[in-house]
Amino acid sequence: MIEAQPQNKRAQRAASWWPRFNSGALTWGRLTLTLHAFLMYLFLYGPIFVLVVFSFTRDEFGVRWTGFTLEWYVRMFANDRLMGAAGNTLYVAFVSTVVSTIFGTLLALAMERHRFRGRTGVDAVIYLPVVIPEIAMAVSLLAFSALVLEFIRVVTGEVVRRSLVTVIIGHIAFSISFVTIVVRASLKHFDRRLEEAARDLGANSWQTFWRITFPMILPGILGGALLAFTLSLDNFIISLFLSGPGTSLLPVEVYNKVRRAVTPEINAISTLMLAVSITLVVLSQLVQRRR
Amino acid sequence: MHKGYAIELANVVKRFGEVAAVDHVTLQIHDGEFFSLLGPSGCGKTTTLRMIAGFEYPSGGELMIHGRPMATVPPHHRPVNTVFQSYALFPHMTVAQNVAFGLKMKRVPRAELGARVQAALDMVRLAGFAERYPRQMSGGQQQRVALARALVNQPEVLLLDEPLGALDQKLRKEMQLELKSLQHRVGITFIFVTHDQEEALTMSDRIAVMNQGKVLQVGTPTEIYERPTCKFVADFIGETNFIEGTVVEQSDEYATIQTPDGLQLRGYTPRPVNLGEAATLSLRPEKARLVLPSHARPEDAFTMPVHVEMITYIGSDTRITVRLNERRTLDVWEQNTLSTLDRNAYWQPGEAAVLVCPPANALVLTE
Amino acid sequence: MALSSFEREQQRREQRRLIALLAPGMLWLLVFFLLPLLVILVYSFLTNGPRGNLLWQPTLQNYVDLFTQSSYVNAYVRSLWISGLTTLFALLLGYPLALFIVKQPPRVRLVLLILVLIPFWTNFLVRIYAWQIILANNGLINTTLGAMGLPTLFLLNTEGATLLGLVYGELPFMVLPIYAALDRFDFTLMEAGADLGASKWHAFWHIMLPMTMPGVAAGAVLVFIPTIGQFVVSELLGGAKVDYIGNLIQRLFLRSNPPNWPLGSAMSTVMMIVLLGFILLYFRSTTEEDR
Ligand SMILES: Nc1ncnc2c1ncn2[C@@H]1O[C@H](COP(=O)(O)OP(=O)(O)O)[C@@H](O)[C@H]1O
Numbered sequence A: 001m002i003e004a005q006p007q008n009k010r011a012q013r014a015a016s017w018w019p020r021f022n023s024g025a026l027t028w029g030r031l032t033l034t035l036h037a038f039l040m041y042l043f044l045y046g047p048i049f050v051l052v053v054f055s056f057t058r059d060e061f062g063v064r065w066t067g068f069t070l071e072w073y074v075r076m077f078a079n080d081r082l083m084g085a086a087g088n089t090l091y092v093a094f095v096s097t098v099v100s101t102i103f104g105t106l107l108a109l110a111m112e113r114h115r116f117r118g119r120t121g122v123d124a125v126i127y128l129p130v131v132i133p134e135i136a137m138a139v140s141l142l143a144f145s146a147l148v149l150e151f152i153r154v155v156t157g158e159v160v161r162r163s164l165v166t167v168i169i170g171h172i173a174f175s176i177s178f179v180t181i182v183v184r185a186s187l188k189h190f191d192r193r194l195e196e197a198a199r200d201l202g203a204n205s206w207q208t209f210w211r212i213t214f215p216m217i218l219p220g221i222l223g224g225a226l227l228a229f230t231l232s233l234d235n236f237i238i239s240l241f242l243s244g245p246g247t248s249l250l251p252v253e254v255y256n257k258v259r260r261a262v263t264p265e266i267n268a269i270s271t272l273m274l275a276v277s278i279t280l281v282v283l284s285q286l287v288q289r290r291r
Numbered sequence B: 001m002h003k004g005y006a007i008e009l010a011n012v013v014k015r016f017g018e019v020a021a022v023d024h025v026t027l028q029i030h031d032g033e034f035f036s037l038l039g040p041s042g043c044g045k046t047t048t049l050r051m052i053a054g055f056e057y058p059s060g061g062e063l064m065i066h067g068r069p070m071a072t073v074p075p076h077h078r079p080v081n082t083v084f085q086s087y088a089l090f091p092h093m094t095v096a097q098n099v100a101f102g103l104k105m106k107r108v109p110r111a112e113l114g115a116r117v118q119a120a121l122d123m124v125r126l127a128g129f130a131e132r133y134p135r136q137m138s139g140g141q142q143q144r145v146a147l148a149r150a151l152v153n154q155p156e157v158l159l160l161d162e163p164l165g166a167l168d169q170k171l172r173k174e175m176q177l178e179l180k181s182l183q184h185r186v187g188i189t190f191i192f193v194t195h196d197q198e199e200a201l202t203m204s205d206r207i208a209v210m211n212q213g214k215v216l217q218v219g220t221p222t223e224i225y226e227r228p229t230c231k232f233v234a235d236f237i238g239e240t241n242f243i244e245g246t247v248v249e250q251s252d253e254y255a256t257i258q259t260p261d262g263l264q265l266r267g268y269t270p271r272p273v274n275l276g277e278a279a280t281l282s283l284r285p286e287k288a289r290l291v292l293p294s295h296a297r298p299e300d301a302f303t304m305p306v307h308v309e310m311i312t313y314i315g316s317d318t319r320i321t322v323r324l325n326e327r328r329t330l331d332v333w334e335q336n337t338l339s340t341l342d343r344n345a346y347w348q349p350g351e352a353a354v355l356v357c358p359p360a361n362a363l364v365l366t367e
Numbered sequence C: 001m002a003l004s005s006f007e008r009e010q011q012r013r014e015q016r017r018l019i020a021l022l023a024p025g026m027l028w029l030l031v032f033f034l035l036p037l038l039v040i041l042v043y044s045f046l047t048n049g050p051r052g053n054l055l056w057q058p059t060l061q062n063y064v065d066l067f068t069q070s071s072y073v074n075a076y077v078r079s080l081w082i083s084g085l086t087t088l089f090a091l092l093l094g095y096p097l098a099l100f101i102v103k104q105p106p107r108v109r110l111v112l113l114i115l116v117l118i119p120f121w122t123n124f125l126v127r128i129y130a131w132q133i134i135l136a137n138n139g140l141i142n143t144t145l146g147a148m149g150l151p152t153l154f155l156l157n158t159e160g161a162t163l164l165g166l167v168y169g170e171l172p173f174m175v176l177p178i179y180a181a182l183d184r185f186d187f188t189l190m191e192a193g194a195d196l197g198a199s200k201w202h203a204f205w206h207i208m209l210p211m212t213m214p215g216v217a218a219g220a221v222l223v224f225i226p227t228i229g230q231f232v233v234s235e236l237l238g239g240a241k242v243d244y245i246g247n248l249i250q251r252l253f254l255r256s257n258p259p260n261w262p263l264g265s266a267m268s269t270v271m272m273i274v275l276l277g278f279i280l281l282y283f284r285s286t287t288e289e290d291r
């Protein structure tokens, strides 16, 4: 009875740290759960860590540590083909992000602000690109583009090939859905009375949008745009199917190299791509959690 | 300088689908008046206010502001401003920017704008808070920012939708007084929505009591409390006892009803009643008195023999529940005008008594 | 009732606004997402010419081949099997991880969640490639084993490696929805269960798991669907030794000589139908739970 109190206190402090459903001392269940979580994070980040480390190794097979070098990075930046592909990738990501962010934001406004017949159908069309396997979307766009290009050839007599344009079109098609989903989430918490207050104070609907609605959902829009940008940078499957001759994209280049062998140069490119992605994700978290 | 009415609603209807949220409401609100819309939740107060503000357009009827038809004018062109229940302050703007918003929209010159914002903040005693953000302020302070933001535009009418609903009891009382004195100072017509009858009675010049989309009665707080014209208003405002019966006698402003037990009760009729009609006697607990059976004087009051059932001492009053018959008890409140610790001299449970009430203190109401 | 027509005018204005919001995004999705899916459907009933050219002769032969030739049937069975296994392992590993995260104080929880989220934002290809470095014959594991004087193992280019890569890639998609479900779960119910004498295992099985089932179902769908169409993991880690649907489709469209788009289209169509079946099943089960 005398000891009960301090023990309880300790248990309480522990309870905020350890699974609560068995409040009290450290149990095997809890230990297992913690160990499991530790192993899972090791599982998720171990390979990434290895990859980064082996982008700095002198070993020409890139699989063992034989000393530090930046040679592979130097080579990578000197490789015109790779740098060209990187430029293409950035260009595609930029254009598709701008377009899909605008379209996706408009769609999100329509879906969150209006009740209309066929809304469920529109909802399904928005979610479908997210849930179907990417390869299905890729081959259908490939077949469709072949049809359209053939049509152009027959009508105008001009031979048009797949290029960055087809890639951009495909990237926009899947990015719209992701942007819509992210922006919709930010609109869900939006208090519409703020807009009424603005109207009440003499703002017309245009002023209300730009002075109230837009600044309030801007974090959501930026979050959506960053997601679209990242997805486009990383996209491999649609790019593989839709890029034409001579228009290479970084992930496709990496794929073609990786299928042959592990090299420290690929480790370096991969590390760079990882760094960009992680920067973007951290940025997006900061943007969306501000306020 | 009688300009007519500040706000005039004529047979205004608002339907959402099949339901009429506001059902043929006719109201005239005077210039400079503190006017309240009072009624239970869902009775259509907010919808009425939103039609005046321009957030909803009426399905029928006419709406005028200072004689100008307004039913179809969009909100940003109306000379009214609103204080929202949740304040609806713009979270990404400072207090000063919030208050300046309306003036900016009207393109008020910068120099004048600053001075007016400052004056508005002074008025609500928030002079030092201009650069804060709404989230850094307490509920009561946010409330005052919302007031300043609306009043700085010098609207012809200020609309307030349950503006005190989110405040705690003490702050609420303070703000009631502050709002009332503010309205006096600025002289603007206030239309105030509330479901709290005490709040409406305390603050208003006139009150419209609403239920199920209809306005049941419009009057001063005294009229509404002392002369409710229907059962709903009598019940909703303050406390009352109801006794059902049939009208058996009727003479200019008074009528007598007979209860199924054969009791005859006389009371004032705010609205004419017909002989033989079913009617209800409404008797406020503080307007009746209990006397010993021997003290009853039937010639100047109606009387009801009752038994004392329960006695509750609450300080200022003593609340006595008396039993009229097997089915019905009545409440009587007596003010504790004598200071004494001797409760034995008072009524005791089980004691026989007579409830007396002058006819002018009871009301005979239909429906 | 003159005002009622004003209300109608107001509604019409609202409708025009809605159309302006919906049109750009929906048109894009209709033209560059739904229409291509239709094109694929049409292609699947056409005949492949001798040089991989398209012959406009309607046929059911593609579907007949699909359901009779054992190599194709096997690919479907194998894909379903490995997707099922991936889902199962992701669930077994992901559920305890989600549980662990939910139990942490808010700040820690946020960090752990973002750590789960980051892989989703980083290049899938690169993350799979990282496993090559680890599993290769001269890779990290085998060099370590060799250094310790132990016999080396065949790890890369096995079905086990494919499964490992898939679980690795899809784990975040399982953890996030389960986390969301656990976050809503009222853990005092577990204590109530314990009060009534239920063992921990019993309480988990009969209270926590059923109540977090919507999260499990959502996770399962999110893991299962992309896995069905994958071809990168089985190529990079499985060594393309056996065919999954994704590999077949990719080959029929891009690699085989001559290509066979009609057959590839039929494969993609059947895959989509199977998956839509799963999705419908999922929606049916969740809406029933809502009722
Ligand atoms: N936009 C709307 N759509 C449908 N019904 C509504 C809408 N706004 C209000 N109502 C309905 O109209 C009635 C009156 O609502 P309201 O004016 O908000 O009442 P109060 O403010 O008195 O509580 C309620 O039954 C409410 O459900």
Ligand SMILES: [Mg+2]
Binding pocket: B042, B045, B046
């Ligand atoms: Mg209301």
